[in-house]
Amino acid sequence: MSYLPYALAVWIFLCGLYGVVTSRSLVHLVVCLAVAQSSTYVLLLSVGYVNGGGAPIFADVPKGTRAVDPVVQALTLTDVVVSVTVAGLLLALTIQAKKKARTTDPDELAAMHG
């Protein structure tokens, strides 16, 4: 059972990837990409977990209390910000695709441009 959180991250990643491959709409595709990226949050946070550790915040607990790794938490924060900005940029591109090609189906977009 001690590897279950890592296996969960693999599972979420593959679910997102499946969504991207079978997507019928660019909006759906962007959401699936966000799902795939969220697997990295699970992986990072579970790698940094320490048995019995609390949050690495020592506002109301004494210094030296057992806490989880703060570095992977900071990396996850970066990860979330990048995920949101990429989703926003891709949705803006989707709007342009809809305007220019009148469709958001990736298969039809590919057919139009050979």
Next chain:
Amino acid sequence: MSRSFRIGLFGASAAALAALMLWSVAGLPAFGQYHHEYGRILNASAPSERHVTNVVAAVVFDYRGFDTLGEEFILFAAVMGIALLLREVNERRPQPRDDVGSDALRLLGVGFAAGLLVLGLYVVAHGYLTPGGGFQGGVVVASAFLLLYLAAGYRAFHALTPRSGVDFAGSTGAGGYAVIGIVSMLLGAAFLHNFGPLGTPGTLASGGSIAFLNVASALEVSAAFVLLYTEFLEELAAVRS
């Protein structure tokens, strides 16, 4: 490539990828058993070395502050890209209509938006003391303006977030972060090295330059998200008309 062939190909390669990934994660230390020195040392020394109680904030704005500079500019570049893609050349695009009809809904919504704004500022200000920080608080501040749009309509949203002000706040946040790094260099330390009085742990006056970097990132994040909302809302209005 036909759709069924593509899905079949994906199935085969995903099975291989899953096997590879499971094999690689099996080589990781068991869940909860990972004791990396870097994290342990930071947890032990950051509170006394930097006088902050939130070690994650110390990592983001101090020990790995240079990474955050890159992150800020990814955000900045992405929002610039969105504005470039969606902003029309002519400024005569139609403004979104005010759809809110109920006065009770408007009053309640504006009240909640004000509360959310205060909560966002609180999360920003206490970022290096308790859970929170410039990024998290900045998003909460921006969502207060989004709630204002939902409750009071686009006109109120636009009046409180004039484009020139939002652009200025975003640029000041992104540029200010880099300027604080350069101030460290002028004081004879490395780029983004913590400077300033470290203050009393557990109070707002602590952490040295972490506090300034925290505010700079909050400015940039909230402005970036407000700009993002504005672009998509105006696009929506252009499609509807």
